[in-house]
Amino acid sequence: MLKGNYFVYIITNPGKRVLYTGLTNDLATRLQQHYANRGKRDTFAGRYYCYRLLYYERFSDVQQAIEREKEIKDLSRQKKEDLISAFNPQWKFLLP
Template sequence: MTRHFQPACYIMASARNGTIYVGVTSDLPKRAYQHREGVADGFTQRHGCKMLVWFELHATMEHAILREKQLKAGSRKKKLALIESTNPQWRDLFAEVCA
């Protein structure tokens, strides 16, 4: 299957109001799968961040990286509010990005 380059900024979570991770990728379905399956060593594997709870697609990788930096510089409260604004049930959005 051929993937298309699609820059995205995203948030993974361990549970509702649990540990959260902000990341950036050019292939969101693949990256979210890696987090879910724990195949990538690092923060998300150690903290069980397996749920994709928020994402934003961008026209360029530069824009996605700028958004990631903006989110990482913000408070946890702002990140939680961002998730709640579009995903108040904290549903795992993995199926939506893989459809």
């Protein structure tokens, strides 16, 4: 079992219309990658300009992070919005 820093995160586009859930072990670098990929049609986040961080959870166990990412991805849009609102009530764009 791998131990370290793992982040499950939700990003959005500047208009906050699209939500993307991901998993990484380096949140700052991953956000830079999303920003660099904006507008690129070969990835979901790039196609929809998702690079603004709204929500994240940190895990030390990679398996727990993977399971949590799957849980969040399976949530309805409303439940994702509720999760973000509980963590970040004003939906401010966060920095890692």
